[in-house]
Amino acid sequence: MIPTTSRLHVCLSMGLLLLPLPVWSQITPGQAEQLRTGINDRIEALTILGGDYLLGGGHFHSTGDGPSDVDIDTSKFGGSGEFGTLKQLGDLDIAWRPRLQGNMGTVDFKNHFDTPLLNGDLSETKAFGIQFGGGARFWFTDDFSLAPTIMGMYGHTTNDYTARSAFMVVNLAKATQVGLVDWRADTWTVRPALNIQYVYAWDRTLITLSSDPAYMHTKSFSSSNPNINIGGDSEAWDNKVDIDIPLGHMLLSHELRTGGYFERTELYGDVKEGLNTGHLNEIHGRLVLDYLNQLWLTQWIGLGGSYYWGSNFTGWSVGVDFMLVF
Numbered sequence: 001m002i003p004t005t006s007r008l009h010v011c012l013s014m015g016l017l018l019l020p021l022p023v024w025s026q027i028t029p030g031q032a033e034q035l036r037t038g039i040n041d042r043i044e045a046l047t048i049l050g051g052d053y054l055l056g057g058g059h060f061h062s063t064g065d066g067p068s069d070v071d072i073d074t075s076k077f078g079g080s081g082e083f084g085t086l087k088q089l090g091d092l093d094i095a096w097r098p099r100l101q102g103n104m105g106t107v108d109f110k111n112h113f114d115t116p117l118l119n120g121d122l123s124e125t126k127a128f129g130i131q132f133g134g135g136a137r138f139w140f141t142d143d144f145s146l147a148p149t150i151m152g153m154y155g156h157t158t159n160d161y162t163a164r165s166a167f168m169v170v171n172l173a174k175a176t177q178v179g180l181v182d183w184r185a186d187t188w189t190v191r192p193a194l195n196i197q198y199v200y201a202w203d204r205t206l207i208t209l210s211s212d213p214a215y216m217h218t219k220s221f222s223s224s225n226p227n228i229n230i231g232g233d234s235e236a237w238d239n240k241v242d243i244d245i246p247l248g249h250m251l252l253s254h255e256l257r258t259g260g261y262f263e264r265t266e267l268y269g270d271v272k273e274g275l276n277t278g279h280l281n282e283i284h285g286r287l288v289l290d291y292l293n294q295l296w297l298t299q300w301i302g303l304g305g306s307y308y309w310g311s312n313f314t315g316w317s318v319g320v321d322f323m324l325v326f
Contacts, residue, residue, distance in 0.1 A: 040230045042125065043185055044218045045274025046072075046107045047155030048234060051129020052191070052216070053078040053103035058282075058308050060315030071110045078103025082137050082147075095139040099147050104130035113165070120164035123181065127157040131191065145197050153189040155218075179227030186222040187230055191215065204246045212238040216271070234271035239264050246290070254289035257300055277310045286321045299323040 049072070057074035080101030089096050109125040133151025140146070161181035163172045176182045193214035200207045213235070220230035242261035249256045263282045272278050288302025295301075304321030308314060 039180070039183075039228070040232060041270045041274035042109075043127070043155075043157045043187065043220075043228075043230050043274075044189075044216075044232050044234060044270045046109055046125060046127040046157060047129045047153070047187055047189065047218065048216060048236075048271050049074060049129075049275065050076065050105035050107040050127050051103060051131045051153045051155055051189070052214075052236075053080070053101070053131075057105065057319070058306060058315045058317030060308060060313045070112070071108075073108040073110075074105060076103060076105035078105070086139075089138065096136050098134065099137050099149060100132075100134040101149060101151065102130075102132040104128075117167050118165045121168050122162040122164075123159065124162075125157060125159045127155060129153055129155040131189070133191070137195075143199050147195040147197070149193050149195070151191040151193070153191060153216075155187040155189065156184070157187070158184040179225035183228050184224045185220050185228050185230060187218050187220045189216050189218040191217075206242075206244040208240075208242040208244075210238075210240045210242070212236075212240075214238070218270070232270035235268040236271065237266040237268075251289060254291060254294065257288050257290050257302075258286065260285035260304075277312045280308060280310045282306050282308050288321060288323075 053076070057076045060072070078101075080099065082097040082099045084097055086095045086097055088094070105128075107125075107127040107129075109127070111123040111125075113119060113121040113123070131151045131153035133149055135147060135149035137145050137147040159181060161168070161172065161175070163169045168175070172181065191214055193212060196211045198209045200209075214237070216234045216236070218230060218232055218234070220228065223229070240261050240263040242259065244257060244259040247256040247258055261282075261284050263284070265280045265282075267275065267278055267280070284304055284306040286302055286304035288300035288304075290300050291298040292300070299322075301320075301322040303318070305316065305318045307316050
């Protein structure tokens, strides 16, 4: 049947990501322009990684061949859900309810170079992103629904370069002047998306199938260097199978629930280039306590963990897993 309560699923996670990156051998005008394109892709990718809730935080390890050792430490908090009473859409047999969603997060990207040219150098890029928006969910049957949404996102990204190699000690001032290192940039992103969802109930177990295509257009509105001018487009297509299983056992006067999901996110455009991967797989498990009708606005609270793998890396994450009910 059509649900009579709203659910906001919130995830809090912290993590690390290792990815291979290209480096330059000389700072010529042509190479500088090519590097600026890569920097722009990286700014957009890191803003999305921190500010968008489709890509979670985690501890990742690179499995690709790269000239440097790269760590990304990510912390995120966000969620989404419907609220209010169900309404009928005109004379149609379709129910709908408003939807809100948002996310914020930080990313600390550390590139430890170990090439002969840049051996010992450290490039650290930090990004903060926050997004908010909404739309509505429309139930066409008791089990099948669609939720078109649009969100706006603000991102702030900075870079600090520590030169230890002889090459960059000599060229650091020039690299800074042309906008390759030691810069900051502020961006805005618009993100239309569509959530497609089907819920199947088997006794008390719920199986949710969902698909989330999203488009992101990003532009910079302020930067410390005129050569930093971000403008690009990215797409993410997320597909997920989630299972929620009540266990029928009590702990601290609350029923234990378990479950989890398998999720695959396809990446396209600048976010694919900036993160150096075309897809990300995640398998997630959780163990929670059911607080429905026992704690205000709360359905469950517990712990969750994920294992990730993609075309260039593997990894894991842990975090607090809880769901709110309106």
